[in-house]
Amino acid sequence: MQIHCPLDCLSVSHQIPPVFVKQQFEGRAVAQSSSRSIRRKRPAFRFIDLFAGIGGLRRGFEQIGGHCVFTSEWNTQSQKTYAANFRADDQHLLAGDITQVDAADIPQHDVLLAGFPCQPFSIAGVSKKNSLGRAHGFRDEAQGTLFFDVARIIEHHKPAAFLLENVKNLARHDKGRTFQVIVRTLQEELGYHNLHWRILNARCWVPQNRERIFLAGFRNSNGFSFDNLPVPDLASGPRLRSILHPEDGSEPPDEPYTQGPRGIVNPRYTLSDKLWQYLQNYADKHRGKGNGFGFGLVGPDDVARTLSARYHKDGSEILIAQHGRNPRRLTPRECARLMGFERPGEASFVIPVADTSAYQQFGNAVVVDVVAAIAEHLRPWLPDRSAPPQQLHLPLQPNTDD
Structure with a gap:
């Protein structure tokens, strides 16, 4: 089913940091790393990092052997921090405004990560926009429709799995209708019926009360569940x-x-x-x-x-x-x-x-410890391409020559 993906979102052109070299894909600004190839062990899986911020989601998934092949982040200051903390290689692309990137120009990947913008769904954001008489959620054309850019990329590439992150208020925004639209899009329109979500408080990992909702989806059926995610004891959490x-x-x-x-x-x-x-x-x-x-x-x-x-x-x-x-x-x-x-x-x-x-x-980032725990919990259900292909051993044919 074709998904309507409005591209009238915020689409300001931003300069890519000097560490990257601009390339043009059909008129859309995408950047490719300028560094030489780095010899590394074969990654377990390939993933992309959308609305990446400063790379909190990426850190957690690199820890379990994933290799990031594409990043999207429109804020130039965040791009600087991201580039300063992640080694670039010629297999990685960095894009600015995701609304201006064709899904076909994004490399093939096994896992999609996206922390799409929090502001339209957060309690603070909703309160402020209500007081100003402005639209919010999916009616906020500047950011609220960016979920549909996630959807169009999932539709095109059909990754084996995805992990989405947002503020906890997403689950009850607009009396739950916003979340219903997201779930219906992922399950009915994109076919990811194996969908799970859970609100987690980072307080169990770091000395901060920070609740966020995480949605994990798989293209195929498996035994994944958030219910048995190992969570540290709250009482003994750090100070x-x-x-x-x-x-x-x-x-x-x-x-x-x-x-x-x-x-x-x-x-x-x-x-x-x-x-x-x-x-x-x-x-x-x-x-x-x-x-x-x-x-x-x-x-x-x-x-x-x-x-x-x-x-x-x-x-x-x-x-x-x-x-x-x-x-x-x-x-x-x-x-x-x-x-x-x-x-x-x-x-x-x-x-x-x-x-x-x-x-x-x-303040906009995700707690790395929480992502790392989720990534480790997802690991058994993700593709593993780290092992080299097995050599095929054929039986010896009998010698028929006289």
Whole structure:
């Protein structure tokens, strides 16, 4: 069945970072890696990474032996971070605006990954658009129809499996009708009747309350279920102490985030007196009205609220208490750890962008630990092309010569 895939979505032309070389596929801007081929072991499967952000989904699936052959990400700042953290090779393509890419130009793949834009379906996004009298969900032509770009690519390539990620509000947006359209499209129009979904809280893996919905689909029937996904014990989950700069000299200085021999957090992350007073007054005003709006002041033994893309504005959802001083924001390095892009104490994730962009990118990202757990759970049901083809042994023919 042919799927209507509206292409009147946001289609701004963006410059590809210098690490990539532009190529033109029938007038559509797609970039190909300029590096030389890298010798590597045969990948277990090939996958594509749509609405990739800074690569949270990709990280989880590379850990189980997958090889990414195509990436789509329209934001130029996110492209910079993505390119800085993933080794390029000549078998990988990077595209900007997915609405301008023909499905036929995308390489063949076994698995499709997509974290299509959260804003049209999120609680915050719906509330804001309602107050402005604007459409949202599938009626938001700027982003809401981008799910149908996922659908048209699935229709063309028919991958063995896919994993989609979104905010948990997707399941009940528009009284559940939005989710019904997605499920009906995947099952009835695309034929992926083996469809599973589950809302997971990253709190079990990282010290942050962050609920997201994941949809896994398979072209063929199998025994997969989200019900038996191994989930760490919530009570014994990590605390913020595990991702914060220790500021005791045990961690090398990480300019511009920490400084000096003890690795003290740069004072620029401490809230000004004016901003701190504003946040307190704002919280008091809404508390008097019975609203829950306010800041999230936490310490090393606490768990954070959800890190959002607006964190760069005032940091109010996660403020770290400081003895004798105003609270501070998390540094971008701490955000990288909070989202699972690196382990505590590490500084391995390259952050090549300014703080504002970094906060937006981490706030829009998926927690890598959660994806890694799902990928490992999916692994038995994914294609495995890592083993070389078996040699065919034919029986020896009897010698009939005299």
